[in-house]
Amino acid sequence: MLLPRILSAIVMAVLFICAVFVLEESHFIVAMAGVVLLAGWEWARLSGVRSQIGRIGFSVLIGVVCFWVFNFNLQKASLYISPLLWGLALYWVVRYPAPLLWRHVVSRLLFGVFVLLTTWTALVVLKQSDDFVVWVLLLMGLIWGADTGAYFAGRAFGKRKLAKFVSPGKSWEGVIGGLVLTQVGVVIFAILSGFTLTQWSILTVIALLTSSVSVLGDLTESLFKRHEKLKDSSHLIPGHGGVMDRVDSLTAAAPIYVLLLSLAGWL
Helix, strand or coil: CHHHHHHHHHHHHHHHHHHHHCCCHHHHHHHHHHHHHHHHHHHHHHCCCCCHHHHHHHHHHHHHHHHHHHHCCCHHHHHHHHHHHHHHHHHHHHHCCCCCHHHCHHHHHHHHHHHHHHHHHHHHHHHCCCCHHHHHHHHHHHHHHHHHHHHHHHHHHCCCEEECCCEEEEEHHHHHHHHHHHHHHHHHHHHHHCCCHHHHHHHHHHHHHHHHHHHHHHHHHHHHHHHHCCCCCCCCECCCECHHHHHHHHHHHHHHHHHHHHHCCCC
């Protein structure tokens, strides 16, 4: 099992490097749409859709919505939905296992349409930036930093459960460790970029919110998987589960991050 996991990790790393450094804008947009369509197929499974036709149909619906938004140039406008989406997700996670609206299949599907749409539009808006490489690497650094810091801090100091009914392995100490690590990265980034104190302060807030909401993306998928009694979103990636298992944090972090960069006037 270790060999497929390592090979899958290498392939994913190569694909990520190609997407960031090689693909032109049109090709990047199509490639990210492909990722979102696969995630949509898995989301239907997490939402309780049993038939393959239903899951494929939901994935096609995601594609149609993305095309419609892109055709009418509504990418940036769609990002304003994100705070409402993840505010709702936070309420669901905090109240779990209370019998709330998200338990209905249609509710989860509708939520998934907006989550995957805003994930895709965030990446499209980011790609259209002159500083795409810098901003996307910072985004991934914030997500990976929050995850890595949380892992090690949680193992060393974790005592207070973050959401024991949703993801018993996560702790408040781990979350704090992840946020601290990302802020260390922000300091280094700001110094290397020659940021002013004001720019540094703005970036600190953006990083704090992005890192925090990335944890919520992970918890939300865990909530859905727990409800459906699933270990992974699928088995598309050998040794790593499914696409959603790899991008759950990104689905929350990317739209909020890009919206904040846009509001700051950096996109």
